[in-house]
Amino acid sequence: MNFYKYDNVLLEAEDGIGTLTINRPKVLNALNSATLQDIGDALREVKERQDVIKVLIITGAGPKSFVAGADISQMHNMSVVEALNLSKLAHNSFAEIEELPQFTIAAVNGFALGGGCELASSCDMRIGSNTSKFGQPEVGLGIIPGFGGTQRLTRLIGRGKAKEMIATSTMITAQEAYRIGLLDEITEPDQLMDNAKEIAKTIMKNGPIAVAMAKYSVDRGADLPLDIAIDMESQVWAETFATNDQSEGMEAFLEKRAAKFSGK
Numbered sequence: 475m476n477f478y479k480y481d482n483v484l485l486e487a488e489d490g491i492g493t494l495t496i497n498r499p500k501v502l503n504a505l506n507s508a509t510l511q512d513i514g515d516a517l518r519e520v521k522e523r524q525d526v527i528k529v530l531i532i533t534g535a536g537p538k539s540f541v542a543g544a545d546i547s548q549m550h551n552m553s554v555v556e557a558l559n560l561s562k563l564a565h566n567s568f569a570e571i572e573e574l575p576q577f578t579i580a581a582v583n584g585f586a587l588g589g590g591c592e593l594a595s596s597c598d599m600r601i602g603s604n605t606s607k608f609g610q611p612e613v614g615l616g617i618i619p620g621f622g623g624t625q626r627l628t629r630l631i632g633r634g635k636a637k638e639m640i641a642t643s644t645m646i647t648a649q650e651a652y653r654i655g656l657l658d659e660i661t662e663p664d665q666l667m668d669n670a671k672e673i674a675k676t677i678m679k680n681g682p683i684a685v686a687m688a689k690y691s692v693d694r695g696a697d698l699p700l701d702i703a704i705d706m707e708s709q710v711w712a713e714t715f716a717t718n719d720q721s722e723g724m725e726a727f728l729e730k731r732a733a734k735f736s737g738k
């Protein structure tokens with residue numbers, strides 16, 4: 475089902491799995507303002523359509539690139555104010571990914587550079603193929619990562635590796651990305667989407683509210699002092715006992731049958 479059409483992204487849903495495809499293959503899916511706006515609009519649709527989208531996969535159109543960064547042809551003449559607005563637009567859209575109740579998987583089908591690496595870093599997990607390439611090439615353009623790269627990448631792979639990637643602006647292979655924890659899985663290129671869908675199906679067997687609350691707890695707690703984070707986890711954990719999914723999940727176990735979660 476292709477239920478929303480935007481100029482620069484495609485949003486489809488099938489069997490509970492949503493796919494958001496950044497769709498500017500002629501420029502390797504570079505992100506201009508219109509595309510960032512479309513991503514934000516599509517994500518708001520995804521949030522409202524939890525009935526048909528349980529897990530969201532984000533990928534790029536064509537065989538070559540996930541997203542080759544922010545659109546350099548748009549950026550090259552920008553003023554300081556325009557640069558700030560572009561960065562805020564991306565921050566708003568990428569924050570929508572983290573705030574979605576649905577789990578998100580970046581299926582990195584080629585280049586994930588600059589804003590593309592930052593988009594992938596905003597997802598809950600990243601899978602790639604052995605042709606995926608990651609990099610933060612901004613300093614080579616005389617700028618710094620401005621779509622979260624100095625922050626989310628650092629939280630994913632640590633300060634040393636993040637600073638190395640940013641300061642050298644060197645592209646790294648999928649294998650190196652996997653080694654440093656930027657990629658969670660690597661597959662053959664022609665199996666990338668099937669693999670992403672298999673992961674989505676495995677997640678969808680579980681209680682959707684529990685998945686959303688676990689995502690919230692991991693993300694919310696990551697930047698809190700441990701004692702406060704642990705306390706927050708207790709509260710969120712306890713709240714799951716207000717759901718039908720908790721009763722159903724535990725009854726199903728005790729009755730030795732598969733749980734039928736209602737998401738209530």
Ligand code: HXC
Pocket residue numbers: 500501502504505542543544545546547560561585587588589590611612615618619620621
């Ligand atoms: C605009 C881009 C682009 C980009 C590729 N294209 N990346 N256009 N912005 N980021 C266009 C090319 O101009 C070209 O258009 C077409 O896509 C195909 O790209 P080629 O360069 O011909 O392909 P190839 O030789 O295979 O090289 C692939 C590549 C290279 C290594 C990915 O395109 C590249 O280095 N791109 C720029 C990567 C980058 O620096 N990204 C970071 C941007 S800064 P034509 O018309 O010639 O066919 C950033 C900052 C984020 O993301 C924060 C901002 C606030």
